[in-house]
Amino acid sequence: xxxxxxxxxxxxxxxxxxxxxxxxxxxxxxxxxxxxxxxxxxxxxxxxxxxxxxxxxxxxxxxxxxxxxxxxxxxxxxxxxxxxxxxxxxxxxxxxxxxxxxxxxxxxxxxxxxxxxxxxxxxxxxxxxxxxxxxxxxxxxxxxxxxxxxxxxxxxxxxxxxxxxxxxxxxxxxxxxxxxxxxxxxxxxxx
Amino acid sequence: xxxxxxxxxxxxxxxxxxxxxxxxxxxxxxxxxxxxxxxxxxxxxxxxxxxxxxxxxxxxxxxxxxxxxxxxxxxxxxxxxxxxxxxxxxxxxxxxxxxxxxxxxxxxxxxxxxxxxxxxxxxxxxxxxxxxxxxxxxxxxxxxxxxxxxxxxxxxxxxxxxxxxxxxxxxxxxxxxxxxxxxxxxxxxxxxxxxxxxxxxxxxxxxxxxxxxxxxxxxxxxxxxxxxxxxxxxxxxxxxxxxxxxxxxxxxxxxxxxxxxxxxxxxxxxxxxxxxxxxxxxxxxxxxxxxxxxxxxxxxxxxxxxxxxxxxxxxxxxxxxxxxxxxxxxxxxxxxxxxxxxxxxxxxxxxxxxxxxxxxxxxxxxxxxxxxxxxxxxxxxxxxxxxxxxxxxxxxxxxxx
Numbered sequence: 001x002x003x004x005x006x007x008x009x010x011x012x013x014x015x016x017x018x019x020x021x022x023x024x025x026x027x028x029x030x031x032x033x034x035x036x037x038x039x040x041x042x043x044x045x046x047x048x049x050x051x052x053x054x055x056x057x058x059x060x061x062x063x064x065x066x067x068x069x070x071x072x073x074x075x076x077x078x079x080x081x082x083x084x085x086x087x088x089x090x091x092x093x094x095x096x097x098x099x100x101x102x103x104x105x106x107x108x109x110x111x112x113x114x115x116x117x118x119x120x121x122x123x124x125x126x127x128x129x130x131x132x133x134x135x136x137x138x139x140x141x142x143x144x145x146x147x148x149x150x151x152x153x154x155x156x157x158x159x160x161x162x163x164x165x166x167x168x169x170x171x172x173x174x175x176x177x178x179x180x181x182x183x184x185x186x187x188x189x190x191x
Numbered sequence: 192x193x194x195x196x197x198x199x200x201x202x203x204x205x206x207x208x209x210x211x212x213x214x215x216x217x218x219x220x221x222x223x224x225x226x227x228x229x230x231x232x233x234x235x236x237x238x239x240x241x242x243x244x245x246x247x248x249x250x251x252x253x254x255x256x257x258x259x260x261x262x263x264x265x266x267x268x269x270x271x272x273x274x275x276x277x278x279x280x281x282x283x284x285x286x287x288x289x290x291x292x293x294x295x296x297x298x299x300x301x302x303x304x305x306x307x308x309x310x311x312x313x314x315x316x317x318x319x320x321x322x323x324x325x326x327x328x329x330x331x332x333x334x335x336x337x338x339x340x341x342x343x344x345x346x347x348x349x350x351x352x353x354x355x356x357x358x359x360x361x362x363x364x365x366x367x368x369x370x371x372x373x374x375x376x377x378x379x380x381x382x383x384x385x386x387x388x389x390x391x392x393x394x395x396x397x398x399x400x401x402x403x404x405x406x407x408x409x410x411x412x413x414x415x416x417x418x419x420x421x422x423x424x425x426x427x428x429x430x431x432x433x434x435x436x437x438x439x440x441x442x443x444x445x446x447x448x449x450x451x452x453x454x455x456x457x458x459x460x461x462x463x464x465x466x467x468x469x470x471x472x473x474x475x476x477x478x479x480x481x482x483x484x485x486x487x488x489x490x491x492x493x494x495x496x497x498x499x500x501x502x503x504x505x506x507x508x509x510x511x512x513x514x515x516x517x518x519x520x521x522x523x524x525x526x527x528x529x530x531x532x533x534x535x536x537x538x539x540x541x542x543x544x545x546x547x548x549x550x551x552x553x554x555x556x557x558x559x560x561x562x563x564x565x566x567x568x569x570x571x572x573x574x575x576x577x578x579x580x581x582x583x584x585x586x587x588x589x590x591x592x
Contacts, residue, residue, distance in 0.1 A: 035284070042281060124539075125270065132274035139282035142429065147284075 025163045032151040036172055039144035043175065046136045047086070047097060053133060054079045054104075057126050061107070064117040071107050078103040090173040101134065141175045148172045203346060203412055210353050210408050214240060217357060217401045221364045224394035227387075240356045247352040252304040252312065259302075261292035261314045262555050269293075269551055271539075272320060275329050276313060282427040283336045289313050293320070295552050299444045302459045303335040303344050311339045318444070321541075321548040323437055330424060330434030337423030343416045350409055357405045365398040414479050421484055422500035429495045435488035442481035483507060561589050 058072060065072065078100040085096045108127070117123055152171040155164040163169075214236055222232015266273045273291060280288040289303070289311040297318040305311025313335045315328075323331065338344055368391065425431040490503035539547065553560070557573040565585035581588050 039284070046281075128270055128274065132271075132278060135274075135278045136281050139278050139427075143282060143284050 021159070022163055025160045026167060029151070029154055029160065029164055029167070029169050032147065032154060033169065036144065036147045036151055039140060039147045042140040043137065043144055044086075046133055046140055047082070050100070050130070050133050050137065051079060051083050053126065053130055057107075057130060060120065060123050060126055061111075061117065064114050064120075065110070068107075068110055071103075071110055075100070075103045075107050090175060094175050097137075101137075104130070104134070145174050148174055203415075206408050206412050207346075207350060207353070210350065210357070210405055213401055213405055213408075214353060214357050214360070217360055217364070217397050220390065220394040220397050221360065223390045224364075224368065236356070236360055239359065240353065243352045243356055244349065247348055248306055251348045252306065252310075255304050256292060256312070256314070259294055259314065260296075261294050263290055263292050263312075264551070264555075268554065269320070269547070271325065272315075272328065275325065275332050279329065279332045279336045279427060282333070283340050283423075285311075285336065285340060287311075289336070289339060291315075293317055293551065293555065295555065299323075299441045300459045301331050301335055303338045304348075305339060306345050306348070308339055308342070311344065313339075317548050317552055319441075320551075321545050322440055322444075324544075326428075326430060326433035327437035327440065329428050330430070330437045333424035333427040334420050334434060336427065337420040338416070341416070341419060341423065343420065347413060347416070350412060354402075354405050354409050358402045361398040361402045365395060368395055368398070417479055417484070418487075418504065421488060422497050425488060425491065425495050425500060426497065431488040431491050431495060431500075435485045438481050438485050438488070442485070559591065561591070563587055563589065 054075065058076065061072070078096070082093075082096040082100045085092050108130075111117055111127075151169075154160045155169050155171050215233060218232040218236025219229040220232070222229045222235065226232065264272070276291050277288055285308050287309050289305065290313075292312055292314040294314060294316045296316045298316055299319045299322055301313065301315040301319055303311060303313050313332060315331070319331065320328070421434065424434050428434070486507050487500065487503045490506050491499045492503070550560075553570055559571040559573075559575075561569040561571065561580070563569060563582040563584065564587060565582060567582055567584040569580060569582060569589065571580060571591055575591060577591065579588050579590050
């Protein structure tokens with residue numbers, strides 16, 4: 001085999017390696033982006049579930065809580081507000097949902113003062129449903145944020161940033177917690 | 192996380208391949224000893240292994256569920272448990288929620304089955320459902336979900352099939368050599384001579400050593416996966432204390448699970464045969480000692496990432512080697528901030544939980560429930576023939592549907 005032939009094969013080999021690396025990285029990025037989309041729709045499902053539960057909760061609670069008009073109204077308002085914004089941007093939504101979350105938190109806190117309500121079977125089932133929905137919202141947000149972090153890392157670190165730049169992958173927005181009390185104690189880890 | 196699973200997989204594959212080689216060597220020498228053809232032995236060993244693997248792959252989970260006496264439950268049977276499993280499905284990002292099964296047994300234990308994340312199940316005992324609060328239950332379910340997500344379930348099932356094949360071959364091989372008088376070797380002693388005797392000795396030694404060695408490999412794989420599942424579980428719930436305090440309760444209980452056996456032991460969250468207070472840290476243990484797992488989870492210092500778990504592991508082990516591969520650290524370390532501070536959720540107390548659980552078990556046994564106006568609850572056994580029943584409390588007569 002002549003020198004030129006060897007050089008040709010080497011060049012072809014190198015191109016091949018690059019091509020394979022490109023495909024692998026690109027597929028990884030696509031998978032991550034789909035995961036982010038999927039996680040986002042999961043948050044959506046849970047938020048809708050919360051909208052649906054609130055009127056039910058209001059019906060059950062109303063008869064018992066005569067002196068908590070303000071608390072009840074703030075939950076209803078926050079719910080309507082959040083539902084209106086549900087087609088909006090990630091930032092606006094997370095703010096509205098955060099407010100709804102803290103309004104609900106205040107409501108569930110005052111329940112402690114109503115022993116009759118706490119003994120109501122219907123309310124207990126609703127409370128479990130609502131608590132679990134809250135948990136599911138925060139778990140789906142946690143999974144969404146983890147996925148976004150991985151995607152964003154991939155779009156920024158070498159060499160996948162080159163592939164991401166060529167094929168138009170952009171960093172995604174985190175679903176931040178915006179309610180004041182939920183932001184109180186940020187934990188920073190430097191390890 | 193994928194990276195860490197992948198690099199762990201490579202190490203595990205090494206161990207499994209080692210076990211496979213052990214099987215082949217054993218088959219080869221047993222073949223030489225009995226039929227003078229190592230290839231025949233190889234083929235026999237492979238056939239047994241393939242058949243057992245196929246059965247294990249396609250029927251393994253149903254066999255396991257049947258021998259454990261587990262019953263599938265619906266959402267309406269136990270709302271809270273079902274919700275917790277849903278929550279952990281979301282947190283772990285599994286594509287589909289696993290089925291939920293209950294074993295009617297006061298012992299505290301749990302395990303997961305299923306050959307892939309799409310077709311999986313988590314199984315817990317009724318004792319566990321009754322003794323653990325919501326956070327603890329969540330921790331246990333998160334641990335089981337991690338087993339499913341990391342594909343440990345399939346791995347352990349396939350490895351235990353391999354182990355079983357080695358044990359069976361070695362058992363029959365050694366019995367035939369000792370009690371069967373090794374018919375062939377005696378007949379051929381005039382021609383074969385010393386060579387055949389050496390092969391017989393090698394085969395016998397292998398038949399004795401191979402099962403022990405395979406067991407050790409099996410347990411090494413199993414124990415590593417337990418730590419990893421703990422670490423993943425902590426990162427799903429963002430609340431290591433839940434799992435730690437559940438493990439504490441599990442460790443304090445002495446009940447042995449009736450339906451477990453040696454082959455299924457590594458599937459459970461804690462060793463079902465463990466004696467109280469025994470620090471099972473020797474090589475023949477499928478699980479790391481509970482006290483150690485608790486100490487690691489409690490040393491995570493508020494963090495919940497793999498890096499935090501690894502640091503805690505090293506701390507507990509006096510600075511020696513971690514369990515999480517370095518390649519996974521950078522990636523997972525960044526996600527360690529708790530997205531939300533864990534909320535303490537309102538939940539029923541112990542008495543309510545006990546009642547719920549016993550209600551569930553009656554229902555599973557097909558008992559009919561009739562609420563009497565006087566507040567008593569009548570339970571009608573499935574074989575009840577009469578059309579009406581009198582409340583023993585107040586004397587009202589109820590129709591039995």
